[in-house]
Amino acid sequence: MIVLKFGGTSVANAENISKTIAIVSNKSNDDKLAVVVSAFSGVTDLLILAGKTAAAKDKNYKNIVAEIEQKHKAAIDELIPLTEQTEIINTINSNINHLKTLLDGCYLLGEISIRTADSVAGFGELLSSQIIAVALKQKVSNSEFKDSRELIKTNSNFGKASVDFEKTNKLIADYFDKNSNQVVLLPGFIASDTAENSTTLGRGGSDYTAAIIAAAVKASILEIWTDVNGMFTANPKIVKQAQPIENISYQEAMELSHFGAKVLYPPTIQPVLKDSIPIFIKNTFEPDVYGTLISKNPVSNTNPIKGISHIDKIALLTLEGSGMIGISGSSKRLFETLSRENINVIFITQASSEHSICIGILNSDADVAKEAIDTTFEIEISQNKIDPCVVEKDLCIVALVGESMKNHQGISGKMFSTLGKNNVNIRAIAQGASERNISVVINEKDVKKALNTLHERFFEDNTKQLNLFVMGIGNVGEKFIDQIAQQKKFLKDNLKINLRVIALSNSRKMLFDEEGISLKDWKNEVNNGETANVNEFISRVKALNLRNSIFVDITADYDIASIYDQFLSENIAVVTCNKIACSSKLENYKKLKSLSRKYNAPFLFETNVGAGLPIIDTLKHLIASGDKVNKINAVLSGSLNFIFNNFSETYNFHDVVKEAGVQGFTEPDPKIDLSGVDVARKILILIRESGYAMEMEDIENNCFLPQECMETTNNEDFFKSLTKHADHFNNLLKEAKAKDSRIKFVASFDNGKASVGLQFIPKESPFYNLEGKDNIVEFYTDRYIEQPLIIKGAGAGAAVTASGIFADVIRIGNV
Incomplete structure (x- = not known):
């Protein structure tokens, strides 16, 4: 014999009940069946509410009873032919009248005893089973209804009665020995004491009913039919990557059910454990899916975690x-x-x-x-x-x-x-x-972060999901997102990194999607998003509390650079090309570094110096290996290098600067580049990463711009001033020609002092042939004394900067 139990969702409505009956009908062709059913979905809660409402002397309990009655009569209309309805309607009316009598008494007394509460709560299974039994008989004629209260005997501990297994097992065994029907349908959850008072087996007791019957008849298998494909490696509502468990031991199933795996009521296993009766968890709505088999000696796999x-x-x-x-x-x-x-x-x-x-x-x-x-x-x-x-x-x-x-x-x-x-x-x-x-x-x-993190570690082949919150989606940001879209599959297949963009924001709009933003049409989605708000953005990132969260700053904004501490202190990594934070006051720089260490939140800013060049990363490895940096010479502005490489008698300074902006080589405010502030920030970051304490004002800035250019307050006036002072720039070009040199904006650090400014570079210098937008850095260290360690390559441009940001994100994924 096989025992089947169908839960509340499996019998929630006429459509679901029809699926249940189809499963029972198919199985009845080969085996004798005992079928246990729960109350219609939500009915037990309504019954409990009706009892409390009546006891509170609130007449609304009558409306609740009317709702329960309507729900069951609607099922009769849909499931049972009109000609066959008379008897079942009379049965349902009788039960509803009994329920009303009990509740009327509670209303008059202004209280509900635990004995009455038990009786009221049990009506759900009684009503559903009687209707389903009649509907089943239309498909399986050799079937009958049996009231579980006549078979399962308990003590009088109303609310959660203890089963008298000696009496119960004998009653069940005797009944099924004498019964010739192919299918017997029984209500779950309810039982009776020695005085024939209704008792219940506790919430989830329908599972328990089925297990008690299975043990008593020595069933070949107990099948629990529900609305999911078995027990999962984690709660699939919280962990989207959770997988069904095909085979599991009784002990493991008991542990999981105790710790909240609601697909199985914990006491269910106990009656069948003694006789090693297997339990199959199946999905009523996908009956062909394997499900989960619970048994004494499950098929083992290589993963010790179930x-x-x-x-x-x-x-x-x-x-x-x-x-x-x-x-x-x-x-x-x-x-x-x-x-x-x-x-x-x-x-x-x-x-x-x-x-x-x-x-x-x-x-x-x-x-x-x-x-x-x-x-x-x-x-x-x-x-x-x-x-x-x-x-x-x-x-x-x-x-x-x-x-x-x-x-x-x-x-x-x-x-x-x-x-x-x-x-x-x-x-x-x-x-x-x-x-x-x-x-x-x-x-x-x-809890959500913990479950997902642990599931990723133990079940997902070490695939690491990175959740990105990106602020700044201009030229560099657009390239960054394009690179993610292009490399997403490669990263997952080869590096076991699953990148998801959870939020995108510019100065006007922001977009959040906890499941990950589709990158196919992200620009339109952002444009249709909500109004951007930095404080709201921060709050949402914190509230989501996703594992491996990374805030990506692709702006040049002072205000955005000032919020990194709020992310790092919440274990949210920060990746930035914004140089403002790391070149701010030394105290703030140290604070951010400290927060990164304290909260195990990476703080990466490779693109602060040299865009996509591995300058900071190389420097970190030098210091970590015990080397000491003594001197730095560098051309660190790809934009200034581009400008002075292209500035000529036929291509005036104003137009070259304009072109550098169009190419994306300068900051939105080009004065930051041309004033030397940008280069000063970069050399300051290298000095600090080398282990020296220095402030921005300690760097000597030999600015080549006329004072009037420096005093402009907007880009339009700035470019006008460049035209006005064209002779100043032309004279610089003439002087370089006269010295057979090229103009470079050089940053230097030596003997504890730093400076930035224009230099006329002779032909013998490695800086002379620096073309286009390239950067070059020379590190003189204890190990590289006479011949410096040189890093050279493209140091500006949207694509290379985006690739540097991307590389920092991947570094976090590889930690």
Whole structure:
């Protein structure tokens, strides 16, 4: 015999019930079946609400009953031919009248006893099963309805009755031995005590009903039909990449169900475990999908972790004090106190010093628990031997589950390091000697990040998802996004990096999509987005709290450069081509570096110097390997190099500067480049990265622009001033020709001093042949004394700058 159980979603409406009946009909051709059904979806909640409403002397309970009645009669109309409806309608009317009588009594008394509440709650399964039994008979004539209350006997612990298995097993076995029907349909959840009063088996009790019957008849298999394709490696509503688990042991399934895997009610496994009856979790709406097989010896795979689950709305209670050390009975008193208050302990950990005990309970029980514990230990607290109980709410338990974990070293280490890298703070840890479960308590706000991070680590072939929040989508930003779109598949296939752009913003509009913005038409999507707001952008990034979050700044904005600390302190990496932050006050530069280390949030700014050239990265490797930088000579402005390489008697200075802007080589405000401020920022960043303390004002800036040019306040006036002072620039060109030299804007650092300015470079210098927009840097170090380490290449342009930003993002992905 096979036992099948169909949950509330499987019998939510006439359409779903028809699917259920089709599954039962197909299976009845080969085997005898016992079919257990839940109440229609949502009906049990309505029944409980009706009871509370009646007890509150609110006549609205009658409207709730009318809604329940209408829902069931609508199902009759759709499922059962009109000619066959009389008997079932009479049955439903009788049950509804009984329900009304019970609720009328509650209304008159102004209260509802636990016995009456049990009886009221059980009507959902009774009504649904009677209707489905009649509908089933239209398809499978050799079928009948059986009231579970006649077979399952319990004590009188109303609300969550305990089964008398000796009586129950005999009643079930005798009934099915004598029954000749191919299919027997039974209501789940409900039972009766020795006085024939209705009892219930607790929420989720329909699973339990099916398991009790399966064990009693020694069924070949128990099938639990629901609305998902089995048990998953994590909650698929939170972890989109979660995968169905094909095979799992009883113990693993019990652990996962205990820790919130709602597809299976935890006590379900217990009755079938003794006889090793397999349990199959199947999807009513995709019956051909394999599902999950729970058995004694499941087919093993190479992954020791079977699933990741969690329980939310947890409070952590800590009892500690020197008065507990070496004193026997402290734990006993603590747990007896909680037992008296009927508080379930979900999580326990105790220090080996016996100085403290931590327990996890539901948030809703925390206040009662604290008051009771403080009362129990009142004397010790007054004597300062034990501290008052400390309560922390809004926590969550996350558990790794796997039977084979005990045979693999380092699982807990990987778990803790993975959470740590994403700044998920672990409040408490518990691991049993069986090593089947490793549990941690974390803040509830971090649960999505924690589950996704752990799932990525243990189930996704080490594929790392990077979530990008991009501000600045002009020339460089557009190239950056194009490069992501082009390389996305390659990165996932070859580097195991899954890039998702979660937010895009310019100065006018911003766009957020938690599932990732489609890059096919991103410009139109941004234009149709919401009004840009920096503070709102920051708040949204923090609220999403996604793993491996990266804020990408592709602006030259002072205000944007000032918000990096808000991201780094939330474990959000920062990648920027904006030089303002790293060339700001030394105190701020050090602060950002410190936050990056403290919160394990990368702070990368390779494109601050040399666009896509690996200048800063090379410098970091020099310093990390123990080398010391003594001197730097560099041409660090691709825009100025482009300008002076193209400036000639036939191509005037004004037009060359204009062209550099069109090519994307200058900042939006070209005066930043031509004034030397941009180069001064770059050499300052190199000096600081070399380990020296220096401020911007310590750098001597030998500006070549006339004072009038410097005093302009907008681009239009600036370009007019360039035309006005054309002779000044032409004279510089003549002087270079006279010296057989080329003009370069050079940055230097030597003996603790730094300067930037125009120089006339002779032919023998390596800087002389620097063409186009190229940069060059010479590092003189303890190891590179006579011949410097030279880095040379394109140092400006949207594409190369975008590639440098992209490279920083990939560096984070490879960490």
